[in-house]
Amino acid sequence: MIDFEKLDEYIELIEEGTIPEEMTFNEFAMDFYREAKIIPLSKYLRNKNKLKKLPKIMNMKKAGEILTDTYKDVTGEVSTFLKRKGYKEIPQLNFTIIALVRKVDLISNWKRLLSYLGGEKTIEEINNSTKVQLFPGEIEKLEVFIKEELKINDEELNWLLTKLKKIGNNRNLSRALNKLNRQ
Structure with missing residues (x-):
């Protein structure tokens, strides 16, 4: 009980x-x-x-x-x-x-x-x-894939990665964006 x-x-x-x-x-x-x-x-x-x-x-x-x-x-x-x-x-x-x-x-x-x-x-x-570290070749493949799928260049990719890191480090910002994304 x-x-x-x-x-x-x-x-x-x-x-x-x-x-x-x-x-x-x-x-x-x-x-x-x-x-x-x-x-x-x-x-x-x-x-x-x-x-x-x-x-x-x-x-x-x-x-x-x-x-x-x-x-x-x-x-x-x-x-x-x-x-x-x-x-x-x-x-x-x-x-x-x-x-x-x-x-x-x-x-x-x-x-x-x-x-x-x-x-x-x-x-x-x-x-x-305990976090998985990527090899340089894997990073390059991921960057190429993201740039092709989103149709962006290196500068825009760097901007996106900077913003994603900021979002990942700020739980409140992440939640706010998830709420907006559901609209």
Whole structure:
């Protein structure tokens, strides 16, 4: 049975970036996951109009799932991996580091988390390292295709790419353009 009052309280705490005093971050994340795993959380948050911190809340659920699965790891694969990396027990996460969790396997998530905890890379560097880099030949083919389809020259293509980058970096601008495009 879902305790919606507790779930709403936890969501408020996550939005504020705090955890209950009697819990560690990991305990809180796992407890939140147990409360939220039964329902489609993103739909619930949209219905409650909790869109501002939706990614943070969804990352918290994923972090709780990773921690829960790590504690339940019957094969011992994750604990062995963590021990090899110098962690005798599961490291404490925080609100900053959960931005790294993804819908991939446990080991891949722990590799990402530990590279940040170990000071090897920043969150931005880790997230950028998973983006696909194009080869020069692929870039050239894409540019030719776009110029032919849109019937534009190099200068217009550069202008378009600059504007698309600006749109991609500004969520509000992107939403406004999508709304206009639907008209």
